[in-house]
Amino acid sequence: MKSVRGDLMLGVLILLSVAAVPALFILAAGKSPVAAYGALIGYTLATFNGFAEVVVHAIPLTLIGLGVAVAFRGGIFNIGGDGQLIVGAIASVAVAPWLGRMPVPLGLLCFLVVGFAGGGALGALVGWLRARFGANEIIVTIMLNYVALQLLTWVIRGPLQEPMRIFPQSFAIPATVELPVLVANSRIHAGLIVAVVATLVLFVVFRHTAYGFRLSVIGENRSVAPFAGINDRRTIVQTMLISGGLAGLAGAVEIAGIHHKLQDDFAGGYGLAAIAVALMARLNPLAVPFTALLFGVFYVGAGALQRDAGIPFPIVWIIEGTVIFAFLAYDALMHRATAPR
Amino acid sequence: MVEGRPVPSYAGRPLLELVGIGKSFGRTAANRDVHLDVWPGEILGILGENGAGKSTLMNIIAGLLSPDVGKILLNGETVRFSSPRDAAAAGIGMVHQHFKLIGSLTVAENIALGDARWGRGMLRLTSLRKEVGALAATLGVAVDFDRRVDDLTVGEQQRVEILRALSRRPRLLILDEPTAVLTQDERLGLFRLIADLAERRMAVIIISHKLEDILENCRRVVVMRQGSVVDRAHLAGRNRADLVRMVVGEDLPAVVGSPERAVAAAPLITVENLTVRRANGTLAVDGASFALLSNEVLGVCGVDGNGQSELIQALTGMVQPASGRVHYHLQGVRDGWQDAAMLRRLGLCHIPEDRHRHAILADLPLTANYLMTHLGRREFNWRGWLRRRAVHDRVAAAISAFEVRAPGPHARMAELSGGNQQKFVLAREFACAPRIIVAAHPTRGLDVRTIAFVRRQLMRMRAEGAGILLLSADLQEIWEMADRVAVMAAGRIRGPVAVSETTLQDVGHWMTAR
Incomplete structure (x- = not known):
C-alpha cells in the first residue's frame, strides 16, 4: 500500500507550487506576494462583503457546473454554457411582462422554468444535431455561443429594448418575478436556494434513477448501448436538454436575482469556468457547489487584488490556471498510484 | 512427437x-x-x-x-x-491478447508509433516500409502498409502486432x-x-x-x-x-454430449431472406433463411468476416436489417424491428463475441454491469427509480450460483479475470430465463475448466427447452455441442444440416467456398 504520508507530502507539495508559481509573477510585477495573497484571501474569505460576493458568483457557477457535469457524465462535451445561459435569460425576460401579473411565487417560478426551457431548447438542438447527423457538439456549442451573444446584442437594441429606446438594455422585469435578497446588506439572493435544490435533485437523479444510470452507462462505454438496448440518441438529446436547461436556469436566476434586466455584459463568462468547476468536482453534483465557491474566490479576488494591493488583476487568472494545473497533476499522480492492472 | x-x-x-x-x-x-x-x-x-x-x-x-x-x-x-x-x-517484445493498435491509423503508422527510429517529429515512413517490408518478406508475411487497421481482420491485425514487435529486433x-x-x-x-x-x-x-x-x-x-x-x-x-x-x-468432468431430444422441437426464430449491411454500406448478410428450433444447439461457423457477426447483431436487435424478416416465436412479440432491451424482455439473451466492447463496463461495479441489461425489469426499476438493494441481492446470488470469483457485488468488473467476467456475463444473461440464447464464441480465451462450465450451462439451458444459436470458430466445439450446423461464407448461409449427417471436411470445405 502507498503510504498516507506520501499522499500528504504530495498534497503539501502541490499547495506550495500553487502558491509559488503566481508569486513569481507577482514579484515580476514588483509587488509583494504576501500582501497579494493577504488581499486575495483576506477579502474573499474573511470579510462579510467579500464572502457574500463569492457566494453570489458561486450561484451561477454551480448551476452551469451542474449542467456541465450532467453532459460530461454521458460523455458529451457541452462547452455552450454561456450561450445557453444567454438564451435562457432572453426567453424568461421576453415573457416576464405577462408573468408579472401572476401571484407572487408562481410568476417567479414560471420565470425560472422558462429560463430552463430556453437554455434546454438550445441544448436539445445540439443533442439532436449530434444524434441525427453526428455533429460534433464541441464545435456546435462554441459556435452557438456566438449566435446567442449576437442574439442578445440584437434583442436589447430591438424587440426587448427599454421603453425609452435610448440605452442598449431591456426593460426591467416586474418586481414580482425578482428573486428576493436572502441575506441583508448583501447581494446574496434566493437563487442560492435554487442552486442548492438543483444540486440535491441532480444527486438523486444520478444515484437513484434509471435515467441517471443510462447516462453513466453510455458515458462509460457508448458501444454497450445497442447491446443493452439503451436508446443512446434519445439519452443524448435528454441530457443536452437538462445540461442546457441548467445553464438557462442560471441565466434566469442572474436576471431575477441581480441584474433585473438584460444588458450586454450580464453573462459574465461563467461558461468556461463552469467546465473547470465540474471537472474539479469530478462530476459529483455534491462537490460542485464547493468548487464553484473556489472559483467565486477567483472572480471576487481579482477586484480585491487590484484595489487593495495595487496588483494587476490578471494575476488572479494566473493563480486560477495554476490551481487547475495543480489539480490535474494531483489527479494524474493519484491515478497513476492506484492504476488498475 | x-x-x-x-x-x-x-x-x-x-x-x-x-x-x-x-x-x-x-x-x-x-x-x-x-x-x-x-x-x-x-x-x-x-x-x-x-x-x-x-x-x-x-x-x-x-x-x-x-x-x-x-x-x-x-x-x-x-x-x-x-x-x-x-x-x-x-x-523484449510483447503481443498482447487485446491488441494495442490504433484503428484509425494505417499499418505503417501503427508500426512507427512510439519507435524513435522512424523519426520523432516527421515520420520516415519510406525507410520504415523498406526495412520492415524486408523483414516481412524474409518471414514470408504479406503486409499492406497503407491499409487502415480498422479494415483488417483480426488475424491480419495480429500479424501487424507481431511485425511491430519484430521490427524492434x-x-x-x-x-x-x-x-x-x-x-x-x-x-x-x-x-x-x-x-x-x-x-x-x-x-x-x-x-x-x-x-x-x-x-x-x-x-x-x-x-x-x-x-x-x-x-x-x-x-x-x-x-x-x-x-x-x-x-x-x-x-475434469466429461463434457456433456448431445442426448436425443426428448421433446418435439418447435421453431423459436424464423429468418426469411434476411439482408444486413455494414455501417459502410457493404453487404454483410446476403439473403439468409433458416429457423432456430427449441431444444437445440444450432452451430454457426465460418471464417471471421463472412457475415456471422452481422447476422447475430441483427438477430439480437443491435442493428436493423436492410431487408427480410425475422420472426421470434415468443409470447407478447410485436411485428417489426425490436431493440435488444425489448427482445430480452421477451426471452432472448445474447452473449456477444466482443465482451469488452459490448457486454461489460470495465470501470463500473458488478451491480451496474448486471443492471445494464435488466433495466426494464420492474424488480429493479420502479417507474424510473432504481432499487439498488434488489440489484445488489440478485448480483450476490448470481455470483455464488455461477461460481464467479469476485470480491463482492461492488467489485469493479476490471478486477475480475477474463474467465470470471465471462461467467458473470452468462449469469446475467441467463437471469431472465431465456427461451433463445445467442452465444458468440462463448468460450474464446477461457481456460479448460471455465470452458467446461460454460458448455455445461449452455447444455443445461438446451435441456430445459431453450434454442441456442452458437457461433464458434472452433469446429471441435460445434461438433461436441451442436445438433445442427450452418456455415456462413461471403454473407451467404449454407445449411443448417444435422451434425450427424455431415463431416468436418464438408464444413471446412463450405467455409472456404466462395
Whole structure:
C-alpha cells in the first residue's frame, strides 16, 4: 500500500507550487506576494462583503457546473454554457411582462422554468444535431455561443429594448418575478436556494434513477448501448436538454436575482469556468457547489487584488490556471498510484 | 512427437531469468515467488487458468508493471524496467491478447508509433516500409502498409502486432493468447512463423489456454495456479490429459454430449431472406433463411468476416436489417424491428463475441454491469427509480450460483479475470430465463475448466427447452455441442444440416467456398 504520508507530502507539495508559481509573477510585477495573497484571501474569505460576493458568483457557477457535469457524465462535451445561459435569460425576460401579473411565487417560478426551457431548447438542438447527423457538439456549442451573444446584442437594441429606446438594455422585469435578497446588506439572493435544490435533485437523479444510470452507462462505454438496448440518441438529446436547461436556469436566476434586466455584459463568462468547476468536482453534483465557491474566490479576488494591493488583476487568472494545473497533476499522480492492472 | 520443433541449446546461461518475482494488487497476490528461465531459441509454453497470474507475469517482463519483490536477469545481468520502452530497448517484445493498435491509423503508422527510429517529429515512413517490408518478406508475411487497421481482420491485425514487435529486433517475444481469435489456417501460419523465429535463436514465450498450442509447438511448459508456478515439465511424451491434470490439478468432468431430444422441437426464430449491411454500406448478410428450433444447439461457423457477426447483431436487435424478416416465436412479440432491451424482455439473451466492447463496463461495479441489461425489469426499476438493494441481492446470488470469483457485488468488473467476467456475463444473461440464447464464441480465451462450465450451462439451458444459436470458430466445439450446423461464407448461409449427417471436411470445405 502507498503510504498516507506520501499522499500528504504530495498534497503539501502541490499547495506550495500553487502558491509559488503566481508569486513569481507577482514579484515580476514588483509587488509583494504576501500582501497579494493577504488581499486575495483576506477579502474573499474573511470579510462579510467579500464572502457574500463569492457566494453570489458561486450561484451561477454551480448551476452551469451542474449542467456541465450532467453532459460530461454521458460523455458529451457541452462547452455552450454561456450561450445557453444567454438564451435562457432572453426567453424568461421576453415573457416576464405577462408573468408579472401572476401571484407572487408562481410568476417567479414560471420565470425560472422558462429560463430552463430556453437554455434546454438550445441544448436539445445540439443533442439532436449530434444524434441525427453526428455533429460534433464541441464545435456546435462554441459556435452557438456566438449566435446567442449576437442574439442578445440584437434583442436589447430591438424587440426587448427599454421603453425609452435610448440605452442598449431591456426593460426591467416586474418586481414580482425578482428573486428576493436572502441575506441583508448583501447581494446574496434566493437563487442560492435554487442552486442548492438543483444540486440535491441532480444527486438523486444520478444515484437513484434509471435515467441517471443510462447516462453513466453510455458515458462509460457508448458501444454497450445497442447491446443493452439503451436508446443512446434519445439519452443524448435528454441530457443536452437538462445540461442546457441548467445553464438557462442560471441565466434566469442572474436576471431575477441581480441584474433585473438584460444588458450586454450580464453573462459574465461563467461558461468556461463552469467546465473547470465540474471537472474539479469530478462530476459529483455534491462537490460542485464547493468548487464553484473556489472559483467565486477567483472572480471576487481579482477586484480585491487590484484595489487593495495595487496588483494587476490578471494575476488572479494566473493563480486560477495554476490551481487547475495543480489539480490535474494531483489527479494524474493519484491515478497513476492506484492504476488498475 | 512433432517434427521440426527447434531444439534450443540449454548450455551456457538462459536469456532471461526470473528470480522470486512477487506482485500484489491491494490484498490479492497476483504473483508469488515465481522462478522462470527462458533460453535462446526456445519456445516456452505457459499454461494456467484465467486469473492464474500469467498476464501479470508477462507484463512484468515486458516492463508494464514492476515487481514488488524479486529480480529479472537478462543474460545474467540484473535489469529493471520502468516502462515498456525500456524492455523493448533491452530486446523484449510483447503481443498482447487485446491488441494495442490504433484503428484509425494505417499499418505503417501503427508500426512507427512510439519507435524513435522512424523519426520523432516527421515520420520516415519510406525507410520504415523498406526495412520492415524486408523483414516481412524474409518471414514470408504479406503486409499492406497503407491499409487502415480498422479494415483488417483480426488475424491480419495480429500479424501487424507481431511485425511491430519484430521490427524492434527483440531477443524475446511474448505472445499472450495468440490463437484465441485465429482460424485454423491462420493458427498454423502463426506457428510456422514462430518456429522460424526460434530457429533464428529468438526465444518465444506463448501463453495459451489451448492445450494443443502448447503440446504441438513447445518444448517445455510452465504451469501456473493462483499466482505461483506449480509445475514445469518437458513436453516430450506428454498428452492432452496430462496437461489438463497439470493445469486443473484433477480430472475434469466429461463434457456433456448431445442426448436425443426428448421433446418435439418447435421453431423459436424464423429468418426469411434476411439482408444486413455494414455501417459502410457493404453487404454483410446476403439473403439468409433458416429457423432456430427449441431444444437445440444450432452451430454457426465460418471464417471471421463472412457475415456471422452481422447476422447475430441483427438477430439480437443491435442493428436493423436492410431487408427480410425475422420472426421470434415468443409470447407478447410485436411485428417489426425490436431493440435488444425489448427482445430480452421477451426471452432472448445474447452473449456477444466482443465482451469488452459490448457486454461489460470495465470501470463500473458488478451491480451496474448486471443492471445494464435488466433495466426494464420492474424488480429493479420502479417507474424510473432504481432499487439498488434488489440489484445488489440478485448480483450476490448470481455470483455464488455461477461460481464467479469476485470480491463482492461492488467489485469493479476490471478486477475480475477474463474467465470470471465471462461467467458473470452468462449469469446475467441467463437471469431472465431465456427461451433463445445467442452465444458468440462463448468460450474464446477461457481456460479448460471455465470452458467446461460454460458448455455445461449452455447444455443445461438446451435441456430445459431453450434454442441456442452458437457461433464458434472452433469446429471441435460445434461438433461436441451442436445438433445442427450452418456455415456462413461471403454473407451467404449454407445449411443448417444435422451434425450427424455431415463431416468436418464438408464444413471446412463450405467455409472456404466462395
